[in-house]
Amino acid sequence: MKKPDYMILVCNSYRVAGDAQGYCNKQGATSFLQLISEGCSDRDLDAVVTTTACLSVCSQGPVMVIQPNNYWYGGVNEDKLEEILDALKEGSAVEEYLIA
Ligand code: FES
Numbered sequence: 001m002k003k004p005d006y007m008i009l010v011c012n013s014y015r016v017a018g019d020a021q022g023y024c025n026k027q028g029a030t031s032f033l034q035l036i037s038e039g040c041s042d043r044d045l046d047a048v049v050t051t052t053a054c055l056s057v058c059s060q061g062p063v064m065v066i067q068p069n070n071y072w073y074g075g076v077n078e079d080k081l082e083e084i085l086d087a088l089k090e091g092s093a094v095e096e097y098l099i100a
Contacts, residue, residue, distance in 0.1 A: 006047035006088065008036055010076075011063040014053040022054050024061040032064070035078060039085040060099045074099035 012029050013022025033049055040047040055063050060074030064084075071093045073084060080097055087094045 004046050004048045006040075006045060006069070007067045008040070008047050008049045009052045009055075009065040009067065010036065010049065011053075011055045011061060012051040013058075014051070016053075022061075023058040024054075024063055027062045029062040029064075029076070032062070032076065032078075032081060035081055036064075036085070039081060043085055043089045045085065045089060057099060063099070069093065071098060072100040073097045 010029050010032050011024040013025035015021065030051075033051065036047075036049045040049065055065070057063055057072070057074065062074075062076045064073050064076050065071065066073075066088060073080070073094075075097065076084075080094070083094050084097065
């Protein structure tokens with residue numbers, strides 16, 4: 001099995017034994033999944049995109065994390081996603097959006 005170059009984790013606020021209802025989910029993070037997948041495909045980035053439970057930085061949401069780079073982005077929206085994926089293609093981060 002070939003491992004992907006990147007794993008992109010999008011907080012969707014899932015709770016144990018409950019529905020997603022936290023900050024990131026309410027800010028529309030679910031809709032980012034398709035955008036990120038398409039954005040990666042458009043840029044020929046080898047990435048798996050998946051969702052997570054709350055990443056415990058709700059006040060900076062919506063949050064996404066790119067591994068193995070360990071880039072933590074906050075306040076993600078559609079415009080920022082484009083910039084973030086452009087930077088990833090160049091092997092870098094958009095420093096101003098990093099939260100950690
Ligand atoms: S709900 Fe996304 S970080 Fe907590």
